[in-house]
Amino acid sequence: MSTDQTAPPALTTAYPEPLWLQAKTALRERIAAGEVKPGSRLPPERELCQMLAISRVTLRKALTALVEEGVLRPAHGRGWYVAAPERKEWPNTLESFTETAHRMGLVPTSRVLRRELGTSTFDEAEAFQIAPGTPLFRVDRVRMLDGVPIAVDESFVPADIAAGFDRVDFTSRSLYDTIAELGFQLDRADTTIEARPADSVLAGHLAIAAGTPVLEMRQIVRDRAQRPLLSSAIRYAGDRYRLRTSFTRGNPT
């Protein structure tokens, strides 16, 4: 055992966790605990080095890693700042109607316009990759926030998946969640979005004038086997709703 050059075993002399990782989690926890509030500055690097008893290079590795996580932001001659807590858990998912409602502190409800078991038309069959005439479960709903109509949702589900759906109360339940809770692995949703004028029927349901801009989103949701589970068309009153999402362009982590 030759001399250990200096390194007084500060607090944690453990091999399992690299020092910079320990520092990173320590810093993140302090920030999460509110010791340093969002928007305010961290102590200077040289100071943090003393506090954590690590070198500056190591500290900076921890700080840089926290930047990638979106926790910190560096500012050259000024210091390290805590980023606004804008953290989304699933950054690549579209914010759902329910999520939007909760973010805005509103109550989402639905009024069922139609709910039936029919047979698929040629177009529907093509979308689902099934034979025309195959039974399809259909639900049409007006979706509301605090009782104000926001959108009209037309959804189709293959009948074999939708067994028992005629007993579900879709005024408060999400069709999406209902399918997921049946154990199906929802994987991806191919989506198109466009702006269209409202026709008279839609305008009636939304209490807007015919011809008013409407945001139309069509989705086909598939499971891991790429089997279509749900096809939906939602039409939002243009001035009452806004889709929110975050696209990624980088490498996976």
Next chain:
Amino acid sequence: MSTDQTAPPALTTAYPEPLWLQAKTALRERIAAGEVKPGSRLPPERELCQMLAISRVTLRKALTALVEEGVLRPAHGRGWYVAAPERKEWPNTLESFTETAHRMGLVPTSRVLRRELGTSTFDEAEAFQIAPGTPLFRVDRVRMLDGVPIAVDESFVPADIAAGFDRVDFTSRSLYDTIAELGFQLDRADTTIEARPADSVLAGHLAIAAGTPVLEMRQIVRDRAQRPLLSSAIRYAGDRYRLRTSFTRGNPT
């Protein structure tokens, strides 16, 4: 020892580019040139240090950056390997205007309406998390397919990033690609989408009637450090365009 502790930098004494960045591009170019083929090993770090005349820490910063780009893969006791040029299609990217054009066999072009260096307003400054009055580069363009106007694009870029952009021909070049080629790591694009009626100016550019539905997409594109690089608002004629994407669902929980 004769000392001169502050060793004069050897060959590349350039201030503008950090050494590790020079090393990174040098390595990437060598790999791209085929000097090291995909799947094979790079020379040992200590050797590369000599070749590039830089310290190991600096070299490793370059190597790590190339990992983030997907060019290299580290293997602990074995070496650094050139990653297979697997071009993954990131599932959650929005189909770009150019991609849409190619898929449909049409030619995308742009007409520049405005291109100027101005100062940021309060709103713009807030979006970019910079001080109001900070210089911003702005480009307004009409985007066309086979000469038919499809959308109007208003984009803002911080002036320090946009250095030299006044010499770029944006009638055929993508603003997005231009930024990416400068070496910025575009990471995510926070997006909102809504349907609005066209105002008279917009309607004029798109040759549609005022009040016609328009699809409005606003994005803020950030790099890995979550620094805003680009803010844009694109308004598509409702009956001439459709956004296409695919969302994935993080399903655990």
Next chain:
DNA sequence: AAGTGGTCTAGACCACCCC
């Protein structure tokens, strides 16, 4: 001018892989 982050170095030791 002082304070802060950004870059860089030389050298050390550890953990992993393979012979």
Next chain:
DNA sequence: GGGTGGTCTAGACCACTTA
């Protein structure tokens, strides 16, 4: 073993911000 990447340090200088 010997070679390789992974971590860590102390100290230096540079660039940016603020006063």
